[in-house]
Amino acid sequence: MNGNMSKTLIILAHPKIENSIGNKIISTILLEQENIEIRHLDKLYPDFKIDIKAEQEALLAANTIVFQYPLFWYSTPALLKEWIDQVFQYGFAFGKDSYHLEGKRIIVSFTMGSPKSDYPKEILDKIVFPFQGLAKYCKIEYLGEIYSNDIHEYYEGAKENAIQISNKHSQKLLALIKN
């Protein structure tokens, strides 16, 4: 389906990527792929002043859009929320005859510090609900979510475990992108 010419845009939000395990590994692996562009919002907009036109053009050039972030209080980092609020404008993403992202695909990809036992399906459903709603409202296809727990280095061996999980996460994400 998603042939060679199709482009994937990764919208990466992580305010401290230099201290990251998960999002650093995932974005590094994604960057090695052909036809994948990463926009790291914290690097582009440390002052939260988003270039809406540039972001909308990047979206238009992509077929698949991946939101990549660490889970912060069951939600996205603030800059990603601000980016969505600014960029998915009336007249661009929705509105009479202005569904310019219609037919594109969205994937949600996030990492978590807490263990899997804290995140049963009913909680995960709530986390991804805003993205599903956004997709539906803008006539975008919601492809699915990839998520990982236990991404931290709080005790002996935790970092090695987190690295392994992050590598697996990357492979699952790539498989979904190529779907």
Ligand SMILES: Cc1cc2nc3c(=O)[nH]c(=O)nc-3n(C[C@H](O)[C@H](O)[C@H](O)COP(=O)(O)O)c2cc1C
């Ligand atoms: C402000 C803040 C809020 C967080 N909220 C959550 C949370 O709700 N659930 C969770 O599992 N982890 C939470 N965490 C942990 C991060 O999700 C975790 O550190 C991150 O996903 C690890 O990815 P990284 O190695 O790329 O930084 C939070 C961390 C911060 C700094």
